[in-house]
Amino acid sequence: MKHLSPVSLKVNGDAYELSIPAWRTLLEVLREDLSLTGTKRSCQEGQCGACTVLLDGRAIYSCLFLAVEAQGKEILTIEGLARSAGALDPIQKAFVETGAVQCGFCTPGLVLAAKSFLDENPFPSEEEVRRATVGHLCRCTGYFQIIEAVLAAARERAGKGAQL
Amino acid sequence: MTVQACGDYAIIGKPAPKKDAWIKVTGEAKYADDLFLAGMLHGKLLRSPHPHAKISHIDTSRAEKLAGVRAVITGKDFPGIKYGNMPQTRDYLPLALDKVRYIGDEVAAVAAIDEEVAEEALDLIRVEYEPLPAVFDAEEAMKPGAPQLHDHAANNMSAETAFQFGDVAKGFAESDYLQEDLFETQPVKQGMLEPHACIGQWDETGKITLWASKQSPYVVWKQLSMGLGIETSRIRVIQTYVGGGFSGGKQEAMPMDFCAVVLSKKCGRPVKFVHNMDEVLTIGHMRHPMKIWLRTGVKKDGTLLAQHLKIVADGGAYSSIGQLSMYLPGAMLNLPYRVPNVKYEAYRIFTNNGFCGALRGHTIPQVCFARDSQLDLIAEKLGLDPIDIRLKNGLRPGETTPNGFRIGTFGFAECVEKAMEASGWKEKRGKLPRYRGIGMGCGSLVSGARVMGHSASTAQVNVHEDGTVALVTGSTDVGQGADTVLSMIAAEVLGVGLEDIRFSLVDTDITPADPGTFSSRVTFWTGNAVKIAAEDARRQLAEIAAEKLKAQIDDDIVFRDRQVYVKSDPQRRLRFDELVRLAQHRQGKVIMGKGAYTSGEALIDFRTGYGNMSPAYTPSACVVEVEVDPQTGQVTVAGVWGAHDCGFPLNPMLVKGQVLGATVMGIGQALYENLLRVDGKVMNPSFRDYKMPLTEDMPRLANVGHVNVITNDPSGPFGAKEAGEGAAAGVIAAVANAVYNATGVRFRSLPFSPDKILFALKESDRKAPAR
Structure with missing residues (x-):
């Protein structure tokens, strides 16, 4: 029998009590136990960025992170991003409107990475956006429309901020 | 009976996000x-x-x-x-x-x-x-006594093609100059993330x-x-x-x-x-590594007279679609340049490596790399401008190539000129500092091809009583935007909104048979089928509308903005959904349009090669500017500008995504990607070691340009041709020519990795000490 560990996770504002083998990754638990399949399984070795989620606002590769290590932290997955506002986040909206989405497999990870980055750096240069997204592979777009989307989202967020 | 011929389009030609982008950014789309x-x-x-x-x-x-x-x-x-x-x-x-x-x-x-x-x-x-005993090299595997992979394939011959159109011996005899080169390409993976x-x-x-x-x-x-x-x-x-296709299995x-x-x-x-x-x-499905021998005869003024191309491709352990893979390089040698005499021999050889097939452009980018690299070599020898030699030999609309391709619309010269303008070629070429260079490469592709078996595309347009439409096709969206472009075609014809169209995923029990997504065929083939189906549904509705609005049907019933009206008297109108309900509820007529499209071309024998493969061909041109670091051998792409004749861009936002995506794949193959194998064992089967381009490898947005050359192909839906693959064809040669321009060293073997560059720079310094 597998040895199971009790784990408490807080994901997208919801609390979960789980009993899982301690070696399971956050990616596996999100997808298989919590049915949060917006977090994508691709390389499973921290090379592609498709499994990115936010842990207390910081972007991590959930395939390299044990679920037990995520206890006591706020986990945000792509499913949680739009839900709170009841509408798309400005980053999601920018990805849609600039044509940054093709097959969409890299999209949730990139959107979350962009959120973490823009929360830290609301007025980034193009160079900084390129550096912030270098840990994410996209085979469809050639990246240009993704970089445009992150810059557009930054402008949109800055515009909203100015109105407050 | 004529039904509506509106001026400006309501939907077509305008940028629109992919229909499924909303459920992809929220993680709802189920893979x-x-x-x-x-x-x-x-x-x-x-x-x-x-x-x-x-x-x-x-x-x-x-x-x-x-x-x-x-x-x-x-x-x-x-x-x-x-x-x-x-x-x-x-x-x-x-x-x-x-x-x-x-x-x-x-x-x-x-x-x-x-x-x-x-x-x-x-x-x-x-x-x-x-x-x-195993064999890993195609030329070794062809030799007598080599280990044999399949009982049915003597000498490991997987596919063989040979053809000659015109007379190359005569063409070479009449030439003022002959250039002969051997190029080598590497195995490349599709690299889709899913x-x-x-x-x-x-x-x-x-x-x-x-x-x-x-x-x-x-x-x-x-x-x-x-x-x-x-x-x-x-x-x-x-x-x-x-989550990405690229024919990776x-x-x-x-x-x-x-x-x-x-x-x-x-x-x-x-x-x-x-x-x-x-x-x-x-595992299998990767781009064929090839040895490409190319001999070209030209007149002093650069006019191409004859080309002889020989290819030995490592096909790996199985066939995939090997016969087509071997036909394409020779066939596409006839485009985009006019070569009156063409001879071609190709051998796809079984080896104990992973097997090869198609990847964005199939086997065409390899041969474009060789041909457009060699064109620059010839231009230099003859003291010609690399642009001039391309323009001089470019095919024009209306020509028929020696292998029987009928060229319809073909904005090749415009592609070259637009790529030049966008890149600032004239200001840069010959004026850049040492280790910085600029180069051009061109290519062509088909807008779908007649292949054996079921080649046609079919569409059903099912109009519902709320005025929305279920569009049912057998075509697959792999991210390229088929869902959106096909929906736009239906929306334009029926005068409804893009959001009113529901696009179906394929279910072989329900959707019509269709060969699928490859050869850049979907917009052209399924697009034509969708247009015919939508016109069928509109015709059914127009008859009912004419009766209700007391108009002759010849009065031109217009479908626009979810309204249906008489062109000569727009006050006589109905809402689109009202019309559908009138048809369904009062008259018991359920509106279902049906359409099918096939090119009608005869099937080409891939071994002998004559015939018109595609209903439309697209040319493209690409200019790349590079910076080479002489200390590290690293090549950086400083800028990339392309022009592509897609007929008419049905959705410019998606065309841009296709063209730029294809371009970056070409850059990856030129500079980084190489599936390394030792005795058949893949040494880099991870995204850490198999190097695909990253955001930081790309030029800045200000140094990236894409121009659509508009030729309005009369046989394409709303004038459209291919946009997904053609742009990739010329990129590799553009990088090769730019690296030569930067360093004075000609690379004939892919990829142009730092080790090769450093070694070659040292070699050239040794031969010609610093100026």
């Missing part, structure tokens, strides 16, 4: 690995560790006894029927029977309660192999269902039928969202698909398979 069926088991495949071996015995008993294992299967659980695309390429088995031919060949499969148990079970399967995945179910009635990530679900459907020896009517393939039935359904039959439960990335990068 194959996101599906979990009740009671589902998990499958894993055991692969050969030998490049070439006989299987003398397989013992699965220990694996079967492992707790949690539900079934183990081997090749003997299948009827032993080989499957494949064409009669001469049917050499796949779902699982090996008596022999393995490359490291990664599938030998056995397990279904278990979870992936960990399935993997553990693989370790308990004992396979006794008798290793055989691994192959499927769920198979074999139910009590014998009905087989496969949910899978597929770009050509109907091909999978037919191949499953073939390999299982079961009629197609018992098989249903349901397409999920697809999702265009065919794979061993995992066969194993999922047969394991399901044994276990009475659905079985899911998902490849690991090391499996994806190890």
